Amino acid sequence: MNSPLNRHKWEPYVWLLPSILLIAVFVVFPILIVFKLSFSEISKAGVIGGYIGFQNYKDAVSLPAFKTVMLNTFWWVLSVVGISTLLGFIIALVFNQKFHGRKIARAILVFPWATSLVIQASVWNYIIKYEYGSLNSVLLNLGIIKQAINWRSSYQIEFIWECGVGIFVTVPFVAFCVLSGLQSIDGSLYEAATVDGAGFWSKLFRITLPMVRPSLTVSTVLNIIYVFNSFPIVYTMTKGAPANKTDTMITYLYMLSFYERRKGPATALSVIGFLILCACAGIYMVTVMRKEEEQ
Amino acid sequence: MKKTLALLLALTMVFALVTSQAAFADDEITLDVIICQYGPNTNEWFLGKGMNGTNFVDKFEAENPGIKLNLDVVSWNDVYTEVDTRIANNNAPDILNIDVFANYANEGLLMPVKDYCPDDLFEDFFPQFIAQSVIDDTVWAVPDLASARALFYNVDMLEEVGVEVPTTWAELEDVSQAIIDYYGGEVYPWGIDLTTDEGQAAFAYYTWGNGGGFVDADGNWAVNSAENVEGINFALGLIQKGYTNPNPATQTRYDLQDMFAAGKMAMVIAPNQLPTYVADKGGNINMATAGIPANEGKTGSSVGVMDRVMAFKDDSAPDQAKRNEAIGKFLKFFYDPENYVGWVSMEGFLPAVNSAVEALVASDPSFEAWLDVLGTCQFYPAAKAEWDQVKQGVIAAEQAALTGADIQTELDNLQAALVG
Known part of the structure; x- marks a missing residue:
């Protein structure tokens, strides 16, 4: 028989085993397969051939659309994560105040986040449609505009719309993360600060921000991963058209794989994306661990 | 008493298992078929009740004992992914309905049509359609419908x-x-x-x-x-x-x-x-x-625009001749005017075989003008x-x-x- 002490040592691993198995089968194993595929020749019909070194990677980075797509991905992640973090923070500050209907307001805030992205993107597609979009009909009926406006007149504007929808669906998540952080701040801190003569801004920067920083870090890193990997908004709204000008890396590699049937470079691109995200997550882990050590 | 019952139950299960295995081994052949979803009726027609209260699979299996169909209706959005994944896993379908065929043929995955398509049926296809599925003088697919x-x-x-x-x-x-x-x-x-x-x-x-x-x-x-x-x-x-x-x-x-x-x-x-x-x-x-x-x-x-039906090779099949015959029976059944006319007209497409023309024109005279158009149109290479x-x-x-x-x-x- 094991002594209670011995059992205590192995017991956590037994409880962890099911999740470890699931992660191994559904996450680690597919990742390894993709790594292997990225170094293999893959035919148009999907038949997997032999090892070809870094050829797929060379093909991927020399694709004509590669630069545009990487740049788009950068702006997509930066604008969606950046702006939604800022807006989410402000909304959280407002929602942390006491006012009538706060519960309802908080419930409504969840909607954009809780609705499926495909539905969100399709609805926005209808809203900004030139011919019978609701935005044009509302503005026309209110007499604000005299003629319907083409809200998607260029690809730059279409990309801005996609980022806008991305921000719209991401803000609630940030707001709730920050809100949970705000609620854990002891009210006496603010009282003490007020007694010492601190104003709104100094309370914000010296109490609120430092206290919610852990929640903000979590939401930012998770958002970078979600937004980078987000497929439905871009695919539903433009499919990357015209000529990959509104593609992000994820939609582009899908088109590359399943429309152009160039699976080799597509697999290499997905590995590149994975490594970029690993780097982001790594920076996050290091920062968080450092913080924990300091504390 | 309980023990006896349990024993009896266990024996019954073992017996059922053995007999089902025996039935399975008894010369039965199963064809994996992938059909693309052309519209809301496709699924009903092949698997639901859209074929006069019955469906394609049930009717086919009733008329062709010894051949089972494992038929999936897949949306156009997913079919390429589905087929590619199955090919990568060495699990290609026996029969595939899709638009493209050249990659599969060039990579040696398909069987030539003459290996499985009965001659009388082959003669029934519009020749200009068949010509669109030829690589190196070999026909690799047959048209299922056109628009x-x-x-x-x-x-x-x-x-x-x-x-x-x-x-x-x-x-x-x-x-x-x-x-x-x-x-x-x-x-x-x-x-x-x-x-x-x-x-x-x-x-x-x-x-x-x-x-x-x-x-x-x-x-x-x-x-x-x-x-x-x-x-x-x-x-x-x-x-x-x-x-x-x-x-x-x-x-x-x-x-x-x-x-x-x-x-x-x-x-x-x-x-x-x-x-x-x-x-x-x-x-x-x-x-x-x-x-x-x-x-x-x-x-x-x-x-x-024309879509196709093609058959994949399966080297693991124990009896190739029998498999080819089963695929031929599937095609014969599909293109039988009794079934095919319903299929083509249901989604408003144009037929790919001569034998369906008469019945289609009788049901909708506007088909005739379209059949003329079809005779003169060009196809993608x-x-x-x-x-x-x-x-x-x-x-x-x-x-x-x-x-x-x-x-x-x-x-x-x-x-x-x-x-x-």
Whole structure:
């Protein structure tokens, strides 16, 4: 028989085993397969051939659309994560105040986040449609505009719309993360600060921000991963058209794989994306661990 | 007592298992079939109750004892992924219904049609359709159905403006201008779809209508010919002059059909199912069809779109002859007019076999005109191995030209990539 002490040592691993198995089968194993595929020749019909070194990677980075797509991905992640973090923070500050209907307001805030992205993107597609979009009909009926406006007149504007929808669906998540952080701040801190003569801004920067920083870090890193990997908004709204000008890396590699049937470079691109995200997550882990050590 | 019951139950289960295994071993053959979802009725017809209260699988299995069908209806969005995944896992379907076939044939995954298709059935296919599935003198797939494109126009609208339906590009511009002048921008005269889904169709309309096309007379890629550049520039000119829907890179053919159904578009190139589509959308448009306009002195040609049925090799099958025979029986059953006519007319497509024509024309006289169109239309060069690349390449070139790039340069680059 094991002594209670011995059992205590192995017991956590037994409880962890099911999740470890699931992660191994559904996450680690597919990742390894993709790594292997990225170094293999893959035919148009999907038949997997032999090892070809870094050829797929060379093909991927020399694709004509590669630069545009990487740049788009950068702006997509930066604008969606950046702006939604800022807006989410402000909304959280407002929602942390006491006012009538706060519960309802908080419930409504969840909607954009809780609705499926495909539905969100399709609805926005209808809203900004030139011919019978609701935005044009509302503005026309209110007499604000005299003629319907083409809200998607260029690809730059279409990309801005996609980022806008991305921000719209991401803000609630940030707001709730920050809100949970705000609620854990002891009210006496603010009282003490007020007694010492601190104003709104100094309370914000010296109490609120430092206290919610852990929640903000979590939401930012998770958002970078979600937004980078987000497929439905871009695919539903433009499919990357015209000529990959509104593609992000994820939609582009899908088109590359399943429309152009160039699976080799597509697999290499997905590995590149994975490594970029690993780097982001790594920076996050290091920062968080450092913080924990300091504390 | 309980123990005896449990023992009895266990024995029954073992017995059932053994007998089912025995039944399985008793010369039964199972065919994995993938069918693409053409519309809401496809699933009902193959697996539900859409075939006069029964379905294709049940009826087939009842008439062909010893052959089981493991049939999946897969949406067009997913079918390529599904098939590729199955091929990568050495689990290709026995029978596949899809549009493309060249990659599968070139990589040695398909069986030649003559290995499994009964001769009388093979003779029944329209020869110009069969010719579209030939690589190196071997037929690799058979057509399952087709549709043809033509110009649909709003008769009332054109009458009100006082113009005739255009037959040449110059007339098209004049008519478009007249419609713009009359309706003051409320109606788009012409529809163009340069989206990632169907930009290759637009390429076909404007290059075939100018004596160009994807390939030259010898069947070699010639995407950057002078005729093609002129044709695409003409299409881009229509967009720039404001004769078309404003966002052709993101407005799909379905968006155009919706506008046509809503009376916001006067003319649109669409498949023969458009009247059904418009009716389903609640539209009540007095429409008629005409040939697709071509450049002065050139003949326009309709665009035929055809899907295929093909059979994959399976070296692990114990009895190849028997497997081939089963696939043949599947095809015989599918193309039997008793079943096939219902299938084709249900989704409003055109048939691929002669034996179905009579019954189809009897059920809907408008089919006859379309069958004539079908006889003269051109098809995409889908038998060429680079077709996927060309299809996406011409779409990318058109879309790049929309954002200001030079179409000649774009097509030159594509051609250079194709001929190495």
